[in-house]
Amino acid sequence: MATLELIHVTKRFGKKVVAVDDFSLRVEDGEFLVLLGPSGCGKTTTLRMIAGLEEVTEGRILIDGEDVTDLPPRKRNVSMVFQNYAVWPHMTVYDNIAYPLRLKRVDKKTIDETVREAARMTKIEELLDRYPSQLSGGQQQRVAVARALAVKPKLFLMDEPLSNLDAKLRVATRTELKAIHEKTGATTIFVTHDQSEAMSLADRIVIMRDGKIEQIGTPDDVYHRSASIFVADFIGTPPTNFIDVEVQVRDDQIHLVNPYFDFPLNPENAAKLRDYPKRELILGVRPENIVLVSEDEAIFSTQCLVSEPQGSHQIIAIELDGKIIKIVAPAYPKVRSGETIHLNFKQEAIAFFDKDTGRRIE
Amino acid sequence: MSTRRQWLKILRGAQMMLFYLVVITLVFVIIGPVFFVVSLSFLSAREAYSYPLPLLPALTVRYQLTHGERGYMLSVYDRVEKEYIPVLDTDDLEKMATYMRSRLGTSVTVQDIEAQIARLQQEDPVYFTKRANLLHNYTTFFQITRDAVPSLIRSLQICALTILISLSIGGMAGYAFARYQFAGRDLLKFSALFVRMFPGIAIALPMVIILAKMGFYDRPIGLSLVYAVGNIALTVWITASIFMGIPESLEEAAEVFGATRLQAFLRITLPLALPGLAAAAMYAFLGAWNETVAALILTQFNPTFSVVVYQSLVGATGQINLAAAGGIVMAIPTVTFTYFIRRYIRQMWGGVTL
């Protein structure tokens, strides 16, 4: 297995389009790394540069410390699962898996063993003699994975391999991919725009925006310590709530003030804002960190707009400053629309963001 | 490490240069012959028959005039020999002017020549330069070939009719091919091969009688009916391919919202297919416009433009520079259309294979 380093990698299409902008990253041996971001942010381009399918405009790419920036794909010893699978329609499933090995001049017996092993792992042993046109989308996806596994690559690249599957199959396959990774320990770069997929699979997540890295971190990092409004908004369903607040210092305490509430910060949070020069900032609170409390513990009270029971919990929507704020609350007691509720923030889990840069204030 | 990168860069640069070298060579092979015909169409009659043939037409013609045995001796500067060559010795100024116009491609009047002769009093010989009339061959072609303009109009009619017939009949079948499964679908597909298997020239003869019976012989409609045979077959393929490229679900969506199948086709599919169909029409135009052999057999007093060009080439009055001009005129629409068609190659040919 292998490590991967991208050093100040930039990709421009023509003069104007900057698809990937000064991208630096180190992927450790055996790591499962997810590239996450909205469509068009440059994930595919990054992956294709790693594979060697796209020329790098600036910067360098190292695999196992060796500079592969100018090597053609075949000399990089990586394998890839394409978004539309790219299973060769004129070859049987067996040949699809075997062909890359034949290209590498592996002997016949080893090829046969490897193909069967990969087919067993991906549960497509009965399909080996079929042509791709006789397979369902999910089965083609497995063939693509089996083909990528069989070559025992240094790097395993996957470009939204689950996005063409239906919701149920997607979740099931996700678990299997994770299991396969545990077994093989292959260094994996996995591209997706689905944050829940990223959270459930990744050792680390790289969140991209407009070709740049917005944050790198474990699923916990990006969820609980989102580096920016963009990340806090992108990760989690429902996403983080953002509330405009003013900072006021009264009686030696730092207060967050808003037409709806005015409350003092606890010492840890206050420490973060002690030296903050601006008076206005954005408060970020995840829906589960707004809690229903009794009237005297509340920092503000309002009416419930709608409530959506979810079985294990309920999602309550309120209106604040013209914006919808969502709250995840325990399933009981049931809150009805129009009912007045009393709310407080879990201070240990709130975050502050700069109004201009959108970055987190530490 | 960085030297390796440099080497790779140099290698890639060399590859690139080799690639463009191949491309440029190919371009020369392709347009070289065409270049000579274009150039030929601008040459004067005298230069068109000289060797080596000038690569580019002269913009000006240099003359020398002196007294000759029969009157005045006209010489013209030869670009290859690099000297003045005597070409005409006469006292008939009218003849000399005509000669300078038709053979040497310069617009000269008798007055012009008289003015030069007047100069002979002071200096002998006199030298003078005339601007070459580059379009001389083109104007002459239309002047001396009596049929040129009517035949041009006729050819346009034939093309329009051919397009109309093959695109309507072939287009319907192409649509059926793209959207439905039906008995005879393969037969329709293979008909593009069948109709080409029988030599066209052998069909032309019995067609004379068939068309004569219908009263279409020697008329534009007659030829377009013949041209449409081969064209329909291709049009079926091309239109089928174009319609296949337009998702059926777009039509179905319209049907869901209350359109009939026909309305859905007219309002949704047809507008989307229009550019491709235009390219298909142009493709049909190429065939009908360029065809000469059937036109020779199936016309008598009303030839097509291609026949006129052909005859200017083989006929007794044939001059290669004039024929070249005719050929260039003929190529103008086809080349223009090709420029357009090239963007629709995938749409036209991508859908249907055997």
Place this chain on the structure above:
Amino acid sequence: MTAQRKSAHLGKRITPYLLVIPVFIYYLIFWVQPVLQQVIRSFLDPTTGQLSLESYRLVLTDPDFIPALRNTAIIVVISVTMEFFIALFLALIIKRDFWGASIFLFLAMLPMALPPVAVGAMWKTGLTTNGWLNSLLHYVGFLPEGEKIYWLAGSTWKMLALIIIIDAWQVIPSVMIILLAGLQNIPKELEEAGYVFGGNYFTVLRKITLPLLRPTIQTAVVLRLIAAIQIWLIVIVLVGFSRLPVLVERIVYYHEEVPRLNISPQMAAGYTMIVTVIVSLAALIYLRLSGAFSRREGG
């Protein structure tokens, strides 16, 4: 209700037939009818109107028949092979989408746009001793002063080579565009997967691109094959009738050049039938050999 539904169903079922019937009627009148007339004529004695195989006997004993067959065969085999490879080469170049590819495509299509008669004339004027080809060679210093190449004189082989090259110049574009469309239709990921999994340009071309292109290749080649067997115009433009007999040139010869000979109608009819049979057989054999009838991938 059910009756209405039935008629709607029926409507759906007959729509395609309504749409294709005009084509078949058209073929019947303007293709089947003249073809049948010619076929029948080839089996009749023109003077007595009796059934006769005289046309075929005449053709098969014609001293020009074997040379015509041989010349045609040589031209077809070499042209189709060569044109296919050059067209494929051009299509692969254009598919690389380099700077200038679109203009190059236009230029590569140019010969197809020009009228065949004019193209014939273009080469004819080029190949005469004072023609532009010699002029060009003179300008680039290949032909010294006073020396000339006599292109149109010489052996049959030289003529065949010239005809093949000149014909190729004009018809390659029509093969190329079909191949290009096929190439553009191959999802680029299929080839990219080949590169990622260890293939270089040529292995990917051989093992992935060309196999996927096979239906397109069959289409382009069979269309070209059918046309190539029927070559004649360029032959008579360059060398005239009878000097280099080819099959369809013989038909034209008896139709147009010597239509008043006693044997002319029968010769023409006989040659026509023989050409038709040869073309059909060649197409059929090619499609069978290339596996067009037994495609198993099944779309």
